[in-house]
Amino acid sequence: MIYPKIPLAQSLIEICKAKDLHDVVISPGSRNAPLTIGFASNPEFNCYSIADERCAAFFAMGMAQQKQKPVALVCTSGSALLNYYPAVAEAFYSQIPLVVISADRPKSKIDIGDGQTIRQENVFQNHILFSANLSEEASEENDLKINQAINEAIIQKGPVHINAPFEEPLYETVRELSVQPVVVDCQKDEKQLSNLDVFVNQWNTAKKKLILIGVNNPNEIDVAVLNQLANDPSVVVMTEVTSNVHHPDFIPNIDTIITPFTDEDFKAFQPEILVSIGGMIVSKRIKAFIRKYKPNEHWHVDTHRAYDTFGCLTQHFEVSPNVFFNEFLSKVNPTESDYRQMAMDLKAMRKQMHNKYLKxxxxxxxxxxxxxxxxxxxxxxxxxxxxxxxxxxxxxxxxxxxxxxxxxxxxxxxxxxxxxxxxxxxxxxxxxxxxxxxxxxxxxxxxxxxxxxxxxxxxxxxxxxxxxxxxxxxxxxxxxxxxxxxxxxxxxxxxxxxxxxxxxxxxxxxxxxxxxxxxxxxxxxxxxxxxxxxxxxxxxxxxxxxxxxxxxxxxx
Incomplete structure (x- = not known):
């Protein structure tokens, strides 16, 4: 096996291997040569060469989007790293795990006029889960930072940045490892639902409950949960095309439904309880509607974040939709209401007019x-x-x-x-x-x-x-x-x-x-x-x- 001679590069690569981080997207450069040689020479890694760093980052993000596990990015020093920023920001807000590994010059070379050198430490600080600013020599402290970065990407679902300074010579190799890096297990803290009695009582007395599903991975919500929601006459479920949720009694095509609403229509459709699931909402119209005609309660269900998109968030359930609904729905009763039927009648009418107009x-x-x-x-x-x-x-x-x-x-x-x-x-x-x-x-x-x-x-x-x-x-x-x-x-x-x-x-x-x-x-x-x-x-x-x-x- 060929390894880079630089111990810090060895530590980084070995910890990535131990963490099952096997997909590595590399952009060409000289300062990152120790990493490139190490990753590309090890058959346990799948390495991809993309010259344009902005494209490399989005390519890695597309892979991580599908695999739901971290993909590594490796680049040289200087402006190469900055080209990752659009994808880093997208990964941050879309909760997609990326591990950015940037090669850097030693600290003594920063801000003295050396070529291809910028201030790389904490460069993504506003859109990153964790920044590991390593020192030049391999050490337990560096190992712990690398572990923490990768663990954060896995647990919290998002981008992290590891900045690794290397001094020349950069291309020397060895046949044996000179380090035995520390590996820290990834400990996931599974959140538990607290007492739901208050929320159950609110649900059972409300006659208009709106479930709004944004960006969502396929097959994320059990069919049994969807069927139970569809069978409650007081519940309307609205989905977006990115929700990957389908049911004949749900309301897709949100803008088609609500854009022609009058003030009277909006008031009739105003929910008492809003439950949002998933990521960002596309429809500007549904956001404008809920911001103006606020529900009494807004609950968001997500393992990590809850954005107060509508200015009325009252509760964040930090669990998956399946965990929440499988427990919650076992405690509630269907409520007599005409809310769902009103929405289904509207859906049928809009569909008829939609088809007529398209002709x-x-x-x-x-x-x-x-x-x-x-x-x-x-x-x-x-x-x-x-x-x-x-x-x-x-x-x-x-x-x-x-x-x-x-x-x-x-x-x-x-x-x-x-x-x-x-x-x-x-x-x-x-x-x-x-x-x-x-x-x-x-x-x-x-x-x-x-x-x-x-x-x-x-x-x-x-x-x-x-x-x-x-x-x-x-x-x-x-x-x-x-x-x-x-x-x-x-x-x-x-x-x-x-x-x-x-x-x-x-x-x-x-x-x-x-x-x-x-x-x-x-x-x-x-x-x-x-x-x-x-x-x-x-x-x-x-x-x-x-x-x-x-x-x-x-x-x-």
Missing amino acids: TIPFSDMKVFEKILPMLPENSQLQISNSSPIRYAQLFDIHPSIEVFCNRGTSGIDGSTTTAIGAALASGKPTVMITGDVSFFYDSNALWNSYITQNFKIILINNHGGGIFRILPGHQETAVFNTFFETSHALTAEHLAKMYGFDYFKCGNESELNVEMKMFSAAEKPSIIEIFTPTEINNQVLLNYFKNLVTEEIYK
Whole structure:
């Protein structure tokens, strides 16, 4: 076995191995040579080489998203480390475990004008679970810091940073280890539910209970729990496309349901108790609704964090949804109420108007989503970029066998494609990425990747700019708007596809879409279909959609 000669590098690598941290994404550099040599020379590690550090970090995050265990990132000193920051922030808010390992120069070389040198210690301090600032020599103190960092990533689900200073020479190797690092077991503190009597009494007397499920991993909540919630006439369960929860008596497509509400409707739908589950909520409308029409109680169920998203949080149950509901629901009784039936009647009416409107619209972003979502392969994974794509996806039903993911931690457009590529590799499932043009071109280095699976496909909806700005209040047809907000462009993905070896398909109307999507779906290698939609009418089609959802108000 080949090991780096530097003892600190040996300690880091051996502790990673002991912690079953086997996936390592490495970006090239010289200062991190001891780590690169050590990880890449050890068959217990799966090493991936990604040149662009920003892409490397999102690639690692996509892998960790699927594996639900830490993936390591290794980079050289200087600005390389800063390029990890967007993915670190996303991992922090999405509770995805990452272990960032940065090589650094010794402290004596910092701030003296040495090349490729910045202040790396605590660089992520606002968006990190733990920062391990190591000293240059191997020591028990360093070992304990490394252990604590990796254990925090495992237990608390999030990013940690280990900064390791190395002095030259950097490339020397040995055949035997010179260290026996300390390894500290990872101790998970399982939280227990306290006495639930007060909450049971509140639940049993409330006639309107709303369950809101945000970003959630597939199969996270038992079917028996979902069925029990669905059978309570006083409970309405609202899901988002990223919740990966499906039930015929739940309410998906939240914006479709509540956007046309009047003040009277909102008051009728206002819950007495809100129970939120999972991560970030996509719908701005549901957030605005609950912030204005607050429930008496807001309980959040999550093993780690509880954001006071609606300004009315009263209780955080620090357990998993299954632990909470399996105990809680055994103590409560269904409550007579018309709350669920009112919501189901509204759902049926909105669905009727939804289908009626779609028959009238021209080729547009909305028409594309209507057509492509039913064409997605069953038992596949769908990754969606932020901005318009995730919002359009919220308006449509997606087959329950399809797992849906989106980087909603910071909701940025950066790194969406790279995340999808890492997720596809880790999951092994056929994966489709639906993205807008600005997000795709922003992250075009994602395709500079040797690990793209053969069943990875990209649906690129190109409306020639940031179309979401056309539905926001600042929209005006001016040079300032087109240049600085919408960022209008005439780019296509055709030559990128050719350069990176993707099959390429394109279409610009509904009949072409039907033909090209069939060939795209049948392709047996990485593929891109670029769908060109008309910039000028997309926003009006969407805005008119919400105006056409109402026939008669059911709250009278």
